[in-house]
Amino acid sequence: MKVTEKDVAYVADLANMELSASERAGMLRDLNSILGYIERLNELDTSNVEPMAQVSDRYGVDESKQGSERFAYTYRDDVVEGLRKSLSQEVALENAPDADGTFFRVPKVIER
Amino acid sequence: MYMSSLTIDAARSAVQECKTTALALVEACYARIQKDDEQIGAFLTLCKERALEQADRIDRMAAEGKPLPPLSGVPVAIKDVMSTRGVRTTAGSKILGNYIPPYDCTAVVRMEAAGAVVLGKTNCDEFAMGSSNENSAFRPVRNPRDLTRVPGGSSGGSAAAVAADMAVVALGSDTGGSIRQPASFCGVVGLMPTYGRVSRYGLIAFASSLDHIGPLTTTVKDAAIVLGTIAGRDPMDSTSADVPVPDYVAELEKPVRGLKLGVAKEYFGDGLDDEVRHAVESAIDKLKSLGCEIVPVSLPHTPYAVPTYYLIATAEASSNLARYDGVRYSYRAPGVKSLSEMYRRSRDEGFGAEVKRRIMLGTYALSAGYYDAYYLKAQKVRTLLTRDFEEAYRKVDAIVTPTSPTAAFRLGEKSDDPLAMYLADIYTVTADLVGIPGISVPCGETREKLPIGLQILGKHFDEATVLRVAHAYEQAA
Numbered sequence: 001m002k003v004t005e006k007d008v009a010y011v012a013d014l015a016n017m018e019l020s021a022s023e024r025a026g027m028l029r030d031l032n033s034i035l036g037y038i039e040r041l042n043e044l045d046t047s048n049v050e051p052m053a054q055v056s057d058r059y060g061v062d063e064s065k066q067g068s069e070r071f072a073y074t075y076r077d078d079v080v081e082g083l084r085k086s087l088s089q090e091v092a093l094e095n096a097p098d099a100d101g102t103f104f105r106v107p108k109v110i111e112r
Numbered sequence: 113m114y115m116s117s118l119t120i121d122a123a124r125s126a127v128q129e130c131k132t133t134a135l136a137l138v139e140a141c142y143a144r145i146q147k148d149d150e151q152i153g154a155f156l157t158l159c160k161e162r163a164l165e166q167a168d169r170i171d172r173m174a175a176e177g178k179p180l181p182p183l184s185g186v187p188v189a190i191k192d193v194m195s196t197r198g199v200r201t202t203a204g205s206k207i208l209g210n211y212i213p214p215y216d217c218t219a220v221v222r223m224e225a226a227g228a229v230v231l232g233k234t235n236c237d238e239f240a241m242g243s244s245n246e247n248s249a250f251r252p253v254r255n256p257r258d259l260t261r262v263p264g265g266s267s268g269g270s271a272a273a274v275a276a277d278m279a280v281v282a283l284g285s286d287t288g289g290s291i292r293q294p295a296s297f298c299g300v301v302g303l304m305p306t307y308g309r310v311s312r313y314g315l316i317a318f319a320s321s322l323d324h325i326g327p328l329t330t331t332v333k334d335a336a337i338v339l340g341t342i343a344g345r346d347p348m349d350s351t352s353a354d355v356p357v358p359d360y361v362a363e364l365e366k367p368v369r370g371l372k373l374g375v376a377k378e379y380f381g382d383g384l385d386d387e388v389r390h391a392v393e394s395a396i397d398k399l400k401s402l403g404c405e406i407v408p409v410s411l412p413h414t415p416y417a418v419p420t421y422y423l424i425a426t427a428e429a430s431s432n433l434a435r436y437d438g439v440r441y442s443y444r445a446p447g448v449k450s451l452s453e454m455y456r457r458s459r460d461e462g463f464g465a466e467v468k469r470r471i472m473l474g475t476y477a478l479s480a481g482y483y484d485a486y487y488l489k490a491q492k493v494r495t496l497l498t499r500d501f502e503e504a505y506r507k508v509d510a511i512v513t514p515t516s517p518t519a520a521f522r523l524g525e526k527s528d529d530p531l532a533m534y535l536a537d538i539y540t541v542t543a544d545l546v547g548i549p550g551i552s553v554p555c556g557e558t559r560e561k562l563p564i565g566l567q568i569l570g571k572h573f574d575e576a577t578v579l580r581v582a583h584a585y586e587q588a589a
Contacts, residue, residue: 007476041420
C-alpha cells in the first residue's frame with residue numbers, strides 16, 4: 001500500500017472534497033491499484049528526456065523546438081472586448097445558484 | 113423520408129431539389145428518437161425550437177432556389193460537453209444539471225452556419241471521463257446493435273445516435289479515445305483531428321492538452337465534410353492552429369496505391385481479442401490488395417501509454433474541475449453554513465464516483481513530493497511516445513491498428529474495476545498524447561454480430577491521408 005488513509009484525507013482536502021467513509025475506503029483501494037499499475041513508468045530512464053506538457057512543447061516555434069509554425073499559439077491584441085462583448089451582468093448572473101441582481105451571494109466566509 | 117444510413121450529400125441534395133424538406137428530416141429524426149431512445153438513452157436534451165427554426169430557414173432558402181450550404185438540412189447530434197446557447201449543457205454531470213450556457217461552442221456555430229440542424233445534446237460519461245458511458249449521471253447509453261452491451265465512451269450517446277439513425281451525423285470529443293472507441297463499438301466512423309485543428313472554444317474542459325472535437329458519421333466522406341466545416345483557426349481559442357484546411361472531400365479521391373502503411377506489433381499483443389485481430393489483419397490485407405505497401409514499424413513505448421495518459425489527463429482534470437464551486441454556476445448543496453462547507457458538499461454531491469476518483473488521482477500526482485515522481489515523469493514519457501511516432505513516420509505515411517482490443521463489452525462488466533476500464537483505451541490514448549489524428553472505420557463483426565473498428569493514425573495535420581485510406585478501405589470492403 002503506497003497511499004495511506006491519511007494521504008486520502010489530505011488529497012481530498014486539497015481538492016475541496018469531503019468524501020464519505022465508504023468513498024474514502026474505495027478511494028484508498030482504487031488509488032493504490034491504479035498507482036501500482038503506473039509504477040511501470042519507473043522502468044524507463046528519463047533522466048535526459050525533456051518533459052512535454054503539451055504538443056507545442058515539442059513542435060512549437062522556439063528554435064530549441066522543431067520550429068513548426070503550425071503549433072504556434074494564436075496571438076491577439078490585448079484590448080477590452082477585443083473578440084466579443086463581455087457578458088452583461090444580468091446574463092452572467094443567470095446561472096448562479098444564488099445572486100442578488102448585482103453580486104453572487106455565498107454563505108458567510110468563516111475560517112476553516 | 114427513409115432515414116436509414118442517410119448521408120450528408122443525400123440529405124442536402126434532397127432538400128435542395130425540394131424532394132423533401134429540412135423540416136421532414138428533423139421530424140423523421142424526432143420520430144425515431146421518440147420510438148427508440150427510451151431504450152437506448154442517446155439524448156439528454158432535445159432542442160426542438162432551435163431545430164425547427166433552423167429547418168425553416170433552410171426550407172425557405174430551398175424554396176427560393178438559392179444554393180444551399182454543404183450541410184443544409186442535415187440533422188446533427190451534439191455531445192453534451194459542447195456549449196449551446198439557451199440549451200441545457202450538462203457534461204453528463206449532476207453538477208451542471210441546470211446549466212444553460214450564454215454562448216455557443218465554435219464547432220456548433222460552424223455546423224449551423226453550414227446549414228446543419230442541431231437536434232439536441234447527447235449523453236456521455238460525466239465530463240467525458242469513461243469508456244462505456246456508464247458514468248453518465250443521468251443514465252447509461254445502450255449499444256443499438258445489442259442492448260445488453262455498452263456503446264463505448266465517452267461519446268457513447270453521439271455514436272449510438274448515428275448508429276440508430278436518430279441523427280445523420282454527430283459531434284463528439286476525444287481526450288483518450290472517446291470518439292474512436294464508441295465509433296468502433298457502434299459500427300460507425302469516428303474521427304479525431306490533429307490537436308489544434310478544431311477550435312475547442314465552448315467545449316467543457318476535461319484535459320486541455322488532450323481534448324479534441326471531431327465527427328461521428330456513417331461514412332468516411334461525411335466525416336471529411338464535417339471536418340472541413342469545423343476545422344480551422346478560431347480567434348476565440350488560442351490553441352487552434354493557423355494551418356490551411358484542405359478540401360478533404362477532394363483528397364478522398366486521390367489513389368492510395370503506393371502509400372506506406374505501418375503496422376506495429378505492439379498493437380497486436382496480449383489482450384487483443386482473436387476475432388478483432390483477425391478482422392483487423394484482414395483489413396490490412398485488403399489495403400495491401402489496393403496497392404498500399406505494408407511496412408513493419410516499432411512503437412516500443414506503447415505499454416507505457418495508459419499509465420502516462422492517466423497521470424496527465426487526471427492532473428489536468430483536477431485543475432480544470434476546480435472551477436465547480438457552486439458560486440457562479442453549477443450545483444450548490446442546500447443548507448450549507450460556511451463557504452468551505454459549500455465548496456465541499458457541492459462537489460461531494462455534484463460529482464460522480466469516477467470524476468472524484470480522477471480528481472483525487474490528479475491532485476495526488478500534482479501534490480508536493482509527488483509532482484516529480486508522477487506528473488513530471490509522465491510528461492517525459494509523453495516525449496518518448498512522441499519520438500516513437502516521429503521515428504515511425506520517417507518510414508510510413510500512416511499507421512493501422514485495431515481501435516479497441518475487444519468489441520463492445522456488457523453493461524456492468526468492467527464498472528467495478530477502474531483499471532480494467534482504463535485498459536479499454538490502450539490503442540487510442542497515444543494519439544491524444546502525441547497530438548496526431550486518428551480515425552476508426554468499421555471493419556467487420558464478431559460472430560455475435562458486434563462491430564469491430566480499424567484505426568488509422570496519421571501525421572500531424574495530415575487528416576487528408578487518414579481519410580483517404582479509410583475511404584479506400586470502406587469502398588473496397
